[in-house]
Amino acid sequence: MFQILKNSCKKRRKLQLKFSTTASNNKGPMVTLNNKINKGELYRDEIQLKIGKSLQRIYDETTNYQPAEKNLLSKFFSSREKAPKGLYIYGAVGGGKTMLMDLFYSTCDIKKKSRVHFHEFMVDVHAKIHETKKHVVRDYSDDKPKPFDPIPPVANLISANAWMICFDEFQVTDVADAMILKRLFTHLFNNGIVMIATSNRAPDDLYKNGLQRSNFVPFIQVLKDHCEVISLDSGIDYRLKGLQSSKSNYFVKSDHKLDPVEPIFKFLCSKENDVVRGRTFTIQGRDVTFGKACGGVLETSFEELCDRPLGANDYLHLTQFFHTIIIRDVPQMSLKIKSQTRRFITLIDALYDHRIKVIITASIPIKELFLTQKRDKDNISDEDRMLMDDLKMGKDDTSANIFTGDEEIFAFDRTVSRLTQMQSEEYWNKDGTR
């Protein structure tokens, strides 16, 4: 464990000294993919090669593509160039969806491109909507305020920044997101963006059983109209296949052994230019406090992270300040503690996506972290019952996913797969955000 920590610290220092970015002179994702296979960096996978061809098509079709400028003249005179179809890759965990999308992203020579985790993107969309509404000058000419739709200006802001947008982990679990996606993406596509996305869900399964799903369903067609849809399901989880056997940063606690984490925390702190202290972050006007940190190292617990009303935005905030996070006392999770479980999944997604190093103490091994038992109608928590009352739902409405926990059960596999990879030496030695 200490050797891995030392290597990782050395690597980080080296990277801090290296400011230059590497220029790419590839001729597209297929060349890069084949090179990596020939060099033995990647296993040959026929389904991945098929997706490589679709990515190559997008690469070729976007080489001379420019979305029409959004100005008054173009509104009247431009014959808008049709945007190339994007790509929506879906499939089981660890199949290589993100790897392929990132390979495309690093190969394509487009200035206005962005690659973002879908969670983060939606957090930003809601912030932009909030901001846009604040600055709107209401028209009271008829004595009544005219309705204001913040979606078009927000879409314009996004597409002005990037027209090639790569989304990792496209998933819809939030009713507030579900209700705006169709209008938002219709505007984005009208503005000429090209989208590539990875997801664990087929488009038809997005927001499955979600509240007010009928309002969401039209978005699926918009997605299909603008993206080729391909399944990547080779049945291989490359995270598990490529793993070395260094299962050393996930500790199952036992009462009679010494605390394994304290010496690791001390070692990590010795590399930081700071003292051990509490930290308070102000996130969207709220103070979020953590008891013990030192420079880029946070020592915290499941309770501190998941037993409080924190969300994706808070976890993303942490990734900006800490390169290593120690999470103590992770219990076995189940739908009985659904809110905490959901937060833990969101937390691990954020930490994985930003390559944050994670050390965990838990009461059970990784594979047993989640108890997958479908909740039955007669076993609804007080919290859900109150929500049902607020939403005026009857007992028979419990098929909606917030009550059966379908989304969580599905996400358990991803979290277990990610946590397993997060122990590997390869993960520890790579630095920075993805």
Ligand SMILES: Nc1ncnc2c1ncn2[C@@H]1O[C@H](COP(=O)(O)OP(=O)(O)OP(=O)(O)O)[C@@H](O)[C@H]1O
């Ligand atoms: N053909 C391959 N050969 C070797 N390693 C691979 C191959 N494809 C993917 N990997 C590696 O497997 C790991 C998981 O891949 P990736 O993150 O792209 O999977 P994913 O399908 O996006 O998973 P998830 O749905 O959990 O996000 C990565 O470390 C990636 O580099």
